[in-house]
Structure formats: C-alpha cells, structure tokens
Amino acid sequence: MESVKSNPQAPAKPSVSKASKSNKPKEKISRTWPLHLMLLPAAIVTLIFAYVPMGGLVMAFQDFKPYEGVWNSPFVGLEHFRFMFEYPDSKQVIINTLVIAGLKIVFGLLVPFTFAILLNEIRLILFKRVVQTLVYLPHFISWVILGAILTDMLGSEGIVNNSLRALGMDPIFWLGDGNWFRFTVVVSDIWQNFGFNTIVFLAALAGVNPSLYEAAEVDGANRWKQTLHITMPAMIPITVVVATLSIGNILNAGFDQIFNLYNPLVYEKGDIIDTFVYRTAILNGQFSFGTAVGMFKSVVGLVLIVISYRLAARFAGYRIF
Amino acid sequence: MYYKTGGYRVFSIFNYTLLTLICISCVLPLIHILAVSFSGSAPANSNLVGLLPIDFNVEAYAKTLNNSNFHQALTMGVYRTLLGTLVSMLLIVLASYALSKDSHGFRSRSIYTWYFLFTMLFSGGIVPSYMLVRNLDLMNSIWALVLPAAVNVFNMVLMMNFFRAVPKELEEASLIDGAGHFRTLWSVYLPISMPALATISLFTMVFHWNSWFDGLLYITDYKKYPLSTFLQTVIVQQDFNKINPDVNELKNISQRTVKAAQIFIGTLPILLVYPFLQKYFVKGIILGAVKE
Numbered sequence: 214m215e216s217v218k219s220n221p222q223a224p225a226k227p228s229v230s231k232a233s234k235s236n237k238p239k240e241k242i243s244r245t246w247p248l249h250l251m252l253l254p255a256a257i258v259t260l261i262f263a264y265v266p267m268g269g270l271v272m273a274f275q276d277f278k279p280y281e282g283v284w285n286s287p288f289v290g291l292e293h294f295r296f297m298f299e300y301p302d303s304k305q306v307i308i309n310t311l312v313i314a315g316l317k318i319v320f321g322l323l324v325p326f327t328f329a330i331l332l333n334e335i336r337l338i339l340f341k342r343v344v345q346t347l348v349y350l351p352h353f354i355s356w357v358i359l360g361a362i363l364t365d366m367l368g369s370e371g372i373v374n375n376s377l378r379a380l381g382m383d384p385i386f387w388l389g390d391g392n393w394f395r396f397t398v399v400v401s402d403i404w405q406n407f408g409f410n411t412i413v414f415l416a417a418l419a420g421v422n423p424s425l426y427e428a429a430e431v432d433g434a435n436r437w438k439q440t441l442h443i444t445m446p447a448m449i450p451i452t453v454v455v456a457t458l459s460i461g462n463i464l465n466a467g468f469d470q471i472f473n474l475y476n477p478l479v480y481e482k483g484d485i486i487d488t489f490v491y492r493t494a495i496l497n498g499q500f501s502f503g504t505a506v507g508m509f510k511s512v513v514g515l516v517l518i519v520i521s522y523r524l525a526a527r528f529a530g531y532r533i534f
Numbered sequence: 535m536y537y538k539t540g541g542y543r544v545f546s547i548f549n550y551t552l553l554t555l556i557c558i559s560c561v562l563p564l565i566h567i568l569a570v571s572f573s574g575s576a577p578a579n580s581n582l583v584g585l586l587p588i589d590f591n592v593e594a595y596a597k598t599l600n601n602s603n604f605h606q607a608l609t610m611g612v613y614r615t616l617l618g619t620l621v622s623m624l625l626i627v628l629a630s631y632a633l634s635k636d637s638h639g640f641r642s643r644s645i646y647t648w649y650f651l652f653t654m655l656f657s658g659g660i661v662p663s664y665m666l667v668r669n670l671d672l673m674n675s676i677w678a679l680v681l682p683a684a685v686n687v688f689n690m691v692l693m694m695n696f697f698r699a700v701p702k703e704l705e706e707a708s709l710i711d712g713a714g715h716f717r718t719l720w721s722v723y724l725p726i727s728m729p730a731l732a733t734i735s736l737f738t739m740v741f742h743w744n745s746w747f748d749g750l751l752y753i754t755d756y757k758k759y760p761l762s763t764f765l766q767t768v769i770v771q772q773d774f775n776k777i778n779p780d781v782n783e784l785k786n787i788s789q790r791t792v793k794a795a796q797i798f799i800g801t802l803p804i805l806l807v808y809p810f811l812q813k814y815f816v817k818g819i820i821l822g823a824v825k826e
Binding site: 358362364 | 639657658766
C-alpha cells in the first residue's frame with residue numbers, strides 16, 4: 214500500500230515503512246516545488262485579504278484616526294469593550310442578536326426535521342421531485358431581491374394586508390412594529406432555508422434499510438409507530454450534528470436579511486451586531502468602536518465553534534477535518 | 535400494507551395538501567412580482583394585481599432596459615460575475631490540486647490546510663477589511679469585488695474532495711510519462727473533473743451575482759455599482775441621491791411596475807442556472823457533510 218503511494222519517478226527510493234524509517238528519503242524540494250507554486254496565489258490572496266484584516270483588529274484597542282493610520286493612533290486598552298457593555302444601544306443590540314439568532318436556530322432545526330418526515334411519506338416520486346425543486350429555490354435568491362419583494366408584499370397597502378382587510382381583520386405592521394419585525398424575520402428566514410436544510414435529513418433517511426419497515430409491519434406496527442421508532446431514530450445523529458454546529462451561529466442573526474428589511478422604527482428590537490457595526494463604523498466613522506464590537510462577535514464565534522466541533526466529535530463521532 | 539388503512543389515507547390527503555401549499559408559498563412571491571411587472575401601471579399602483587397580470591403589457595421592461603443607469607449596473611454585474619468566477623476558479627483549482635496530494639508525499643500539506651481553514655473560523659470583520667481596501671487604493675475598483683472573495687475555502691474543500699476521488703493510477707501514469715504536476719493537472723485532472731468544475735463555477739457565479747454588500751462598501755461611484763448593489767440602493771433603500779437621475783427617469787424608477795421588472799431581471803439569471811445547479815448541489819452538500 215505504502216509503496217503504491219510513493220513517487221514512481223524515484224525508482225531508487227525504497228518503499229516507505231515505519232521499519233525502514235532510517236533510509237526514508239527527505240522530501241525533495243524539486244518534487245514538491247510545483248505544488249508550493251500552485252498554492253502560492255491562493256496563499257497570497259488569503260494573506261492579504263484574510264490575515265492582514267485580522268492584524269487590523271488592533272484598531273479595537275486604539276483610538277483609531279484614519280489620517281494617522283494603525284501605526285500612529287494612540288492605544289486606549291479595553292476602553293471600547295468597556296463602553297460596549299455600558300452603552301445601552303450596544304447592550305440591546307447583543308440581546309436582539311441572541312434572540313433572533315436563537316429563534317432561527319431552534320425553528321431552523323425543527324421545521325426541516327418535520328418537513329423531511331412528511332416528505333418521506335410521499336410515495337409519488339414525481340410529486341416528491343417537484344416539491345424538492347421548488348422548496349430549494351428561495352435559498353439561492355439574494356436578500357436584496359427577497360427584501361424588495363417582502364417590503365412590497367408586507368407594506369400597509371401590500372397584498373398581505375389587503376387580504377387581511379378582505380377577511381375583516383386589522384392590517385399588521387409586519388416591518389414597522391418591533392415584535393412583528395422579529396416574527397417576520399424569523400419566519401422569512403425559515404421560509405428561505407428550510408428546504409435547503411432538509412437535504413441532510415433526507416440523505417440520512419435514504420440510508421435507512423427498508424427491511425426495518427417491513428419487519429415492523431410484520432410485527433403489527435402502524436405507520437406512526439414506524440415513524441416514531443425507525444424514521445426518527447435514523448435522523449437523530451445528523452440532528453445532533455446540525456444542532457451542535459449551529460451553536461457557532463448564535464451571534465449570526467443574518468446581516469443580509471436584517472439590513473434589507475429593517476428601518477429606524479424597529480432598531481430597538483431588530484438591530485443586530487452586524488448592522489450596528491456597519492452604521493457606527495462605516496457610516497458614522499467610529500472605526501475603533503465598530504471594530505471592537507465586531508471583534509467581540511468574531512471571538513465569541515470562534516470559541517463557540519471550537520467547543521461545538523469538539524462536542525459534535527465526542528457525541529456524534531462527527532469530524533470535519 | 536400500511537398505506538391502505540383508512541387513517542393513513544386521511545393523513546396522506548392532509549400531507550399532499552400541506553406540501554402543495556408549502557410549495558406554492560415558495561414560488562408565490564416571485565409569481566406576484568412577475569405579474570406586477572407585466573401589468574399596467576394603474577392597477578399595479580392601486581395594488582389590484584395578485585397572481586395574474588392586469589392590462590398585460592411590457593412597458594415596464596422597455597423602460598427598464600432603456601434606463602442608462604440600469605444598463606451600466608447590469609453590465610457591471612455581468613462583468614464582476616465573469617471576472618470573479620474566472621479568478622476564483624483559477625486560484626481554487628490550483629490550490630485544491632496541491633492540497634489533494636496526500637501528506638506523506640507533500641508534507642507541508644497540513645500547514646496549508648490549516649492556513650486556509652482558519653479563515654473560515656475567524657475573520658477580522660468588516661471594519662479592518664474596509665480600511666485595508668481603502669489603504670490598498672482599491673476603492674471603486676473591480677478588484678475590490680473580486681479579490682477579497684476569491685479564495686472560498688468551502689469550494690476549495692469540495693474541489694479537493696473531487697480531485698481525491700480521481701484514481702491514483704492516472705496520476706502515476708502521467709508522472710511516469712514525464713509530465714509535471716502542472717501538465718498532469720491540465721491534461722489529466724481537469725478533463726475528468728468537468729462536472730465538479732461546472733458545479734463549483736455555478737456556485738461561484740451565483741455568489742457573485744447575488745453579492746451586494748461589498749459593492750455598497752467599496753464602491754462609492756454609483757456608475758460602477760454592480761446590479762445587486764444598484765437594486766439594493768434604488769429599490770430597497772430608495773436612495774436616489776446617489777444615482778442622481780433626471781426627472782423623467784425618477785418618475786420611471788419609482789413606478790411599481792418598473793421596480794418589479796428590475797427585481798425580476800435581477801432574479802432571472804439565478805432562475806436560468808437553477809436547473810443545472812439543482813442537479814449538483816444535493817451531491818455537493820452530502821459530500822461536504824459525509825466525508826470519510
């Protein structure tokens with residue numbers, strides 16, 4: 214096995230094994246330099262556009278002035294982080310982010326789980342295919358488009374409120390009232406992504422051995438019992454994985470979506486970390502404070518991802534790397 | 535059989551109805567917008583249009599396509615999508631070929647892998663990225679939209695997994711025949727990886743076509759806005775100051791039918807590639823989720 218993998222261009226090279234470690238040839242730069250060369254462009258682009266900005270996080274500890282640059286701006290220590298936890302607006306923004314992202318995570322798991330079970334009960338293959346094609350579609354449409362459509366449909370004179378009026382109900386300020394805004398954001402996010410998130414559950418169900426159902430049938434289990442004792446247990450491992458991994462998203466409330474739906478009326482309940490950072494830093498020029506808030510989000514995200522990956526590896530035997 | 539029982543039949547009827555309603559809800563918004571875009575402006579402005587056009591006409595599309603601002607944005611959107619996909623694919627294909635070699639022939643592999651993967655876990659955030667682009671003098675340049683997004687690590691992992699599935703014997707045969715790594719990639723790996731290349735190119739194209747925020751951040755000259763950013767500014771933010779239209783154009787832009795037509799043209803490319811995309815992304819997701 215080992216000898217198959219060794220490079221045939223080097224016939225003198227002995228087969229590599231643990232026993233003959235002493236005559237293991239050194240990795241020759243002449244053989245691997247093309248590989249390094251191939252990685253070079255991507256490595257340089259990553260260095261400039263991913264690692265240099267990480268270094269730029271030093272701005273969070275400075276009183277950054279654009280005309281003085283990162284090198285000359287004075288250091289202020291943890292001042293911006295202290296301010297973040299004392300300033301009512303930024304505290305509210307963190308709470309909003311947790312609430313919206315938390316609701317999205319919970320329902321973003323429950324809805325695809327249920328939908329996969331329902332879809333699994335469809336026996337007309339053509340119908341099943343059509344359903345899958347249609348429910349995956351919204352995932353690929355950008356929030357600029359969806360935001361424009363939703364703003365139009367949910368406005369006070371839009372098609373939704375006109376239908377409510379026709380049914381004799383009061384119109385609802387979907388995007389103008391804080392609580393309704395949260396509701397709209399969570400529901401529309403689930404609507405956009407539930408189909409796509411069903412894919413992994415369907416994959417788990419495709420792996421269930423049909424003879425399990427046959428055996429249950431013979432034993433007199435009805436379909437509900439079969440669902441409860443065969444279908445659902447088959448989906449538990451992947452559910453655990455998806456649930457643990459989504460913990461890393463607890464501060465990701467969906468910038469694209471909120472930014473394209475919100476307005477000053479709902480800042481109190483709908484403003485999230487990312488939109489707040491954009492407004493304070495880019496629009497108002499408070500670069501250091503914005504960097505600090507953004508850094509808080511990145512660091513918490515990193516810690517949670519590392520923890521949840523470990524949990525997923527331990528409890529579900531799932532490894533990404 | 536279970537599906538012949540009365541209870542299950544009742545459930546089936548309920549289930550088919552529910553799933554049909556859910557499917558309708560997924561396409562309804564698009565159909566509504568399509569209907570508005572083909573309607574006369576009077577019924578559209580008084581919100582009479584539901585799912586079918588009233589007073590069918592194509593005036594809104596004629597106005598949209600005659601709008602020079604929309605034209606510029608459309609051209610810019612297409613340009614950015616093509617250039618972005620080209621650059622991104624070039625970087626990703628080269629890097630993922632190298633990463634697909636196993637680590638005992640190429641020992642620095644794991645260092646490179648972590649180097650790229652770490653950027654998926656942690657980032658500097660938008661403020662330092664914005665300052666960087668400003669300091670590099672890339673503001674208002676197409677490269678500000680192309681380069682920061684060029685190395686998509688998720689796509690790189692997908693491509694690497696496709697390359698790993700290529701039988702080792704092919705590579706060995708090629709190396710024995712005296713070809714180097716570049717030649718092997720070009721003449722052996724690429725021709726048999728066409729489905730993977732097509733999939734990842736489509737993903738990248740959809741990403742670039744849909745991206746709007748980088749345009750808002752890095753482009754200050756509205757004439758260089760790509761289509762998504764243009765639509766975000768004109769339709770979502772309704773910020774006409776940046777666009778500076780003349781009076782006639784302003785009247786057109788704010789018309790409901792014209793807005794709907796612009797939205798629909800913005801979605802059209804996605805709808806066109808969607809059937810091809812759908813063929814592959816299910817495989818891609820499962821491959822990404824269940825690796826050995």
